[in-house]
Amino acid sequence: MYEQEIRTYAGLMEELCLTGLEVEADGVRFRLERMGAPAAPVAVVQPTGAPAVAAVPQPAADGVVEVTSPMVGVFYSAPAENAEPFVTTGCHVKKGDVLCIIEAMKLMNEITAECDGTVVEIGAGNNQVVDYGHVLFRIRKDEP
Secondary structure (H helix, E strand, O other), X not given: OOHHHHHHHHHHHHHOOOOEEEEXXXXXXXXXXXXXXXXXXXXXXXXXXXXXXXXXXXXXXXXXXXXXXXXOEEEEOOOOOOOOOOOOOOOEEOOOOEEEEXXXXXXXXXXXXXXXXXXXXXXXXXXXXXXXXXXXXXXXXXXX
């Protein structure tokens, strides 16, 4: 097996969004595995009747609220692969605004803001797998 053939298989894995591939050719057997999540879907559709998931904000120091992941899944910062992200650092959000989408078991779950404020930090990258309790956003609450 030559390096070019392995690179061809690796490119095929990426093209088909595969995380693993096992090949046997000419008496040589090998397995390729890729870390990370598959590419984002072209369009994200909220299933009918599936409510948006409100992440529970966690109070932090200096009026900053931490929005954590309510589930294990894949973090998407935008509604589609080539779309603008829902929010960026420095954006002002209102209670109920969509911050991101977490894909879990092929369901797209919108994570919404629980307070008005300014996004000061985004704790996950697009297509990153996040765990339950992972800090997704830090939002500085507006002063009353």
